[in-house]
Amino acid sequence: MHYFTPKRCATSNKIMYHDKAQAQRAADQSLIERGAELWVYRCEYCNCWHLTHRDPNMSYQRVPFNQELKPHSRKKGYKPRRR
Numbered sequence: 001m002h003y004f005t006p007k008r009c010a011t012s013n014k015i016m017y018h019d020k021a022q023a024q025r026a027a028d029q030s031l032i033e034r035g036a037e038l039w040v041y042r043c044e045y046c047n048c049w050h051l052t053h054r055d056p057n058m059s060y061q062r063v064p065f066n067q068e069l070k071p072h073s074r075k076k077g078y079k080p081r082r083r
Contacts, residue, residue, distance in 0.1 A: 009046045016048040023049035 006015045017023035020040060027038040030051070038051040 009043055009048065009050065011045040012043065012050065014043075014050040016043075016046060017050070018048060020049055023051060027051055 008014065009016055015026075017026065017040075020042075023040040027040055030036050030038050036053065038053060039056055040049055041052055041056060042048070043050050
């Protein structure tokens with residue numbers, strides 16, 4: 001029996017789709033068969049289309065180091081020092 005082995009991206013090792021429509025069909029099929037919602041994006045390295053489980057509209061927002069909240073002590077009766 002012959003199984004199809006898809007080409008993979010050398011950088012990300014993800015399956016390469018030649019056009020957006022083909023990748024979208026694969027994402028729709030994944031939702032039907034496995035219940036996994038996937039999004040389509042164009043790879044900057046191989047210039048082909050890949051699937052991802054992260055929603056591109058809800059991308060991670062990096063907070064600058066000086067604006068992060070510092071952890072506070074949870075000891076009973078702890079009062080932060082005034083400056």
